[in-house]
Amino acid sequence: MLKNYIIIALRNILKNRLYAFINIVGLAIGLTVYVFGSVLVDYEQNHDQNFANTDRIYTVNSLFSPAANIGIKRADTTYAAFGEFLKTGMPDLEAMARIKRQEFLVTIGDDDYYQEIRFTDPDFTRIFDLDYVAGDSSALNGPSSVILTRSAAEKFFGGVDAVGQTVLLDHQHSFTVAAVVEDLPANTHFNSSILGEEDLAVLAPLSALKKLIDYDPAADWGNISLGNRMYLLAQPDHDVAELETGLAATYEQHFLEDQKEFIIGVVLEPLSQANTAFWEAIGMPVIDSISILALLVLVVACVNYTNLATAQNMGRAREVGLRRTLGAGRQQLLIQFLTESLIVVVISLLIALVLLELIVPFFNQGLGKVVTLDHLATLPWLALTTLAVGLISGGYPAYLITRTTPIDSLKDGNGGGARTSLVRATMIGLQFVIAIFMLATVMVMYFQNQKVKQTIDLFPTDQILVLERLDVDEIAQQTETLRNELVRLPNVENVSFMSQVPFEQSNSSFEANVNPGDDATGFTMNRIRVDYEFLSTLDVALIAGRNFSRDIAFDSPAEGVQQANIIVNELAVEKLGFETPEVALGQSFYETDDDGSFQFTIVGVVENQNFLGFHNKLKPFTFLVRSGQYYGAVRFKPVDVQQTVQDIEAVWDRIIPNYPMQSQFLNETFEGVYTIYRSINIALAGFAALALSLALIGLFGLAAFMAERRTKEIGIRRIMGASVRQVVRLLIWQFSKPVLWALLIALPLAYFSMNLYLDFFSDRIGLPIGIIAIAGMIGVVAAWGIVAMHAASVARANPINALRYE
């Protein structure tokens, strides 16, 4: 019996090649996207499975107060100082290790490399079982020993035989290689492709940072930098709830009181979450979105199949009637039709698996991932998916065709009546709801991205070369010399040194009070350390007051003086409660710490410029002249850029021969962050394009089928005098109704969800009604086009041929 079903199914596929092709291609695409999306989500959510202790490793995460206004909701780390209290507060804790990433100039022999080093507590090697090529887990116990990964050892020493060798940091600190370990796999959060951190290459003792940069983790209640994690290793038989209670109690007891307003809590995250923590931090449900979008594409594909199969099965009413007359029970017929749809799904799945084998290597190569396809391991899941897709998409048509009585079936059915066409219309509608919604989303995101991109125009972005790492003592001492030499270059217009450049996602801030020591009037202001050339170099416009001057003492007060002149932006003026920028001039506000109150006097007010750009809200910014700058901004004339950069580098090498120049253009800084927005947009555009094409393929098939079924009617109408255009319009209208209904649902849906998305940005595009309407129009016009392709050829055929079929 089953053999008979399979033979009938295969013959049907061969007989109706066009529809079978549409069905199989549609389902294959849907399954490819769905399986790929699932594998990818699984991959991202299951990093770090290679460590022996994975199940009992946690990271400590900080929850920010919503009032903190720093653009992220949580961080995958917390203050290093807090780590000191954990062992006593959490009895189940076996080990704790913090990471602080810091870049140094590494010198080996005559070669210099800028290298990010992960400084960590000695217990790091107890928490993570590294694979030692040489040396052992005691490697970080020495005060100046380092662990290199295989690739780092090969890069520095040309091979893994590196134990005992010396590496020199910033020309003065000698470290000895104590161990070499195998590279960690790409599916660990250390080498994650979505976190944008450098791969783990060099590990060094955290305690060494005291000597290197005077950093004391036990006193660090000030820095939170994403990726500088705090790892916990719990006892093998630990209880997670107990661990959490211990952490919460330690927070209550030992977290710095002043910081509790800012960080309202700390929570544990299992190590497996470390890889996706970034998305959680910025509050974009990227991983969930991939799952949902992949599923939606599959739904569109299933609906395609259901629709076309329903329509097609109508033409098989006679076969069903005959089988029933010959004694087939309803159940047997159901099984027959479901077998058919399962066969189609299995063929589609096989094609999908082939497609996946082709796509995944490209994907891995392009994005630095090691997604693997283990079909044997996923076989039960694949089988279940196949079964579900087969039953869900084949169920309705099978039910419908077997529902009719044998007599009805033998009489030529005429399309199944109003209810069937309602179901069909609903399903077309559903597909277009999904497709048009996605399309609208993509377009709104695109235009918002363009808006984000405009922020690049706030600053002379393409005329600025940013020099980095100026905080190294040896470089910091030379900045004035550097400036004097650089401005003598013909194409260099200006040079300014500052603690933060535009678009850098960093919030360096302080608590400002209107009255000295009065916390009640306090609020957070961002602070950037600048110099006298800052405003002119970055085109920041003064709207009241004056720029800093080298001739005025309080513009750059000496060490120990508790008073300084300051320039603020308009928003800071507003926050301080002054009516106009002019009124604010000469007024003061204060910063209070253990040394007493520091008085700032406003001498200038600048325009509001979103210094951080992107999604960040506008913030009160203050600028003051103070040492401790990390960056130099060299403004150049936009001619002969390559030569100018070479000239700048030559000057640098002459003045600071010990440190190679590190620089990037300001628009590269921008691009670095912008890439995320663009990638999300491109990925979503891919999903939307697939959903829309699937919906259109389905519509094409259905339109072909319905046009065929309506051949007689079209013939009659033509004989009655209907023109080709009138017939085309008639056929288009049949499919327009569900698409127009889809518009009614998709457009408001897109409107509301996009308003939510846009609120994420401070500088957002207006109500996206126009854009969404255009997306709707694209959907409708595409649908019309597809249907018209058929309708025209059907309508143009000689009507008398149509009637001859009867």
Add this chain to the structure above:
Amino acid sequence: MLKLHNLSKYYRTDEVETVALDNVNIEIESGEFVAIMGPSGCGKSTLLNIVGMLDSPSDGDYIFMGENVAGYPESKLSNIRKQNIGFIFQSFNLIDELTVEENIELALLYHNIPASERRERVAKVMDKVGIAHRAKHMPSQLSGGQQQRVAVARAVVGDQAMILADEPTGNLDSAHGQEVMEMLQSLNAEGTTIVMVTHSPAHADYARRTINLFDGHVVTEDLRAAV
């Protein structure tokens, strides 16, 4: 009304050329009732399709109301057709999804006639063919005779000067067949030109003239006195 002069129609496939009509010369006056007879495959339907401008001749002239329409493009033919010619088919060719009323209205739908006038004319013609009580029914709910009456109503509702009927009684029993023939006869009496293909000599007798076709030739033309 119309004149066919040396009109021929060939069908070509890759290897074979089939002659459906060969040098046919026919003239039909306005107000005539003409029957076309002949064995299966003699070219009756082809002739009717060409007269009805659903098909175009391969050769020769077709003068319709003083105009040679032989080389006209489809759009032009379609226009002449819908102004002047009504069709009745053996298999009725009603649209299953439309009611009786809507099926009849279809013939007016493509004529730029306001809805109120359309309704009026449909009501009138339904009365005339005696189908008014079935106005809201679907074709599948009607007997064959009733269906053909709907088809007749549809053919005349636009005040077409000529009706082409392709075996209008072929699918009907004798009583219903006679009914339809009487309807055609009374339409002819009111001045409508009727050209009918039939296999039934009895039904051909309703016509004033019979044209016999054989292998694409006109063999004989019999005139009979008005019945």
